[in-house]
Amino acid sequence: MGLTQTLTNNVEEIAQETATMIKNIPLDNEIEYSVLISRLRELVNQLILTLKSGVDEDYIRFFDDLIRQKVNEGYNINDIQRILTVLRDKLIDVIEKEYYEQPDKINEYFKVIVKIIGESRISIGKAYIKVRENTIIQQQQALNELSTPIIPLFDKIVVVPLVGTIDTFRAKQTIERLLNAIVSEHAEIVIIDVTGVPIIDTAVAQNLLNAASAARLLGSTCILVGISPDMAQTIIKLDVNLFSSVITNTNLKKGLETALNIIGLKITPVQKGR
Amino acid sequence: MEIPILKIDNCLVVSIQGSLTDTAALELQENLARDISQQEPVGVLVDLTAVEIVDSFVAKVLSDISSMSKLMGVNVVVTGIQPGVAITLIELGITLEGIRTALNLQKGIDLLRA
Incomplete structure (x- = not known):
């Protein structure tokens, strides 16, 4: 059984247990439990898709949309990074449990997980910069229009x-x-x-x-x-x-x-x- | 194409249409100098309403034409400079210092008559 299959079978468990763990760490913004679970479910599903097909446009768009929405709602990027850390630990837990008899596989999948979480962090950073730059451009335009009346x-x-x-x-x-x-x-x-x-x-x-x-x-x-x-x-x-x-x-x-x-x-x- | 120099009352009117080639610009400078000395007008109007683009050479010639006419003792009014042309002239450092300007030909004529 491959890694993607294992993760697919455990999406629900991963989402719920990660959400519970997140409740125990301090976040800058409160997030509702049910929302958190559905978000995590989407995130895990996206990660599984990415494991299958590699980093593609869908993947970039997923993070762009997520970050734009979160920033507009007033969340900051730190919470998302913290959540990602908790999720990584949870994924590693799942792998350890599932493949405890095959240490070489654990090793291999660890690397995969670390890599994909790293990629996600980069995407989040890029998406965040994109959102911020858009905001700056919009404000600059507004300012220009306002500031030179004739x-x-x-x-x-x-x-x-x-x-x-x-x-x-x-x-x-x-x-x-x-x-x-x-x-x-x-x-x-x-x-x-x-x-x-x-x-x-x-x-x-x-x-x-x-x-x-x-x-x-x-x-x-x-x-x-x-x-x-x-x-x-x-x-x-x-x-x-x-x-x-x-x-x-x-x-x-x-x-x-x-x-x-x-x-x-x-x-x-x-x-x-x- | 030669640029016509028209005489209205005792003023000379030069209306430049479209883009001005280097040779046409130089020719205009010569013809205008000749006409000023022959016809002894009180004023010269250079109308640039129809000029959308100037390059550095033409800008220089226009500036020269104006200064030259002034030197020959006639009042010069440059009229109808388009916004884009004005920006180009300023960027080229040509401010037509000491030469009067007007928004359109009518106002230019009024200026000369005043």
Whole structure:
């Protein structure tokens, strides 16, 4: 009788006894006994399949699905690794019991079990990284969409409020969207608000200047507002006279005044009554 | 294909259509210099609305054309630069410093008349 046959005959016993053993070790997250048993049953069946056919796509998919589900439920990967350890010990127990008269077989099957558990650990690691990377990518996309709004404030005026650190990737994306907005809104004035930019270095300054120059090429005037005192000092210390070609204003309010002035408009109080 | 230089009132209008070959760009530079000296316009409008792609050489020639016209005493307005073209120009370090730009031809004309 081969190893796979032995395991197949004992799936139920392995699942139940492993579950009982798991109840005795501390886990980070509680898991319900019945759920645990059915999970273990699936896992053992998958391991048996893998023993027959080797590591294939089904096997990888099994762990991908398992980990994605577990991570979404809020479990951490450590519990799964602990459970795998308990399962390994149980499988070895079963083999010892079944083949106690054939030490050479025990030896051989031990190696098989250790190997397949090792493979499973690798797959779990890979699947976990995959899930995490997906999460990071999704968050990054969400962040990018949120962080570079371009607001048409008034006829011919658009505002770009920049928040957070501006790296080259974000700067490029912002410039691209800004230029498209200039064309679609027929904007003559672009107000770039850097109130929300905490730190500035030469790269960020260069990116801001690029945005301003590109906007100018399209025929609009760029007004840079909200440079903090710290930022101003840094720019001077960096010895980059980058903004001499751009109009700068203290804050968005002043920037708007300048913008209206350039396009020849002003805000006046409404006359009350007739 | 030779790029036409049109005269409207006392302005010269150069409208570049599609991609600009190196020879066409150089030819334009020569013709424009000649026309400026012969016709003595007050302004030159270079319209790039229909230009989707520029390479470094053409970008350089465009920049040269603008500076050259300015040197010859006429006001230059470059109009209708597309977003992609603007990004390329900035990346190539060509900022058309000192040359006026406008969003479209109409606004360019307004600028010259102002």
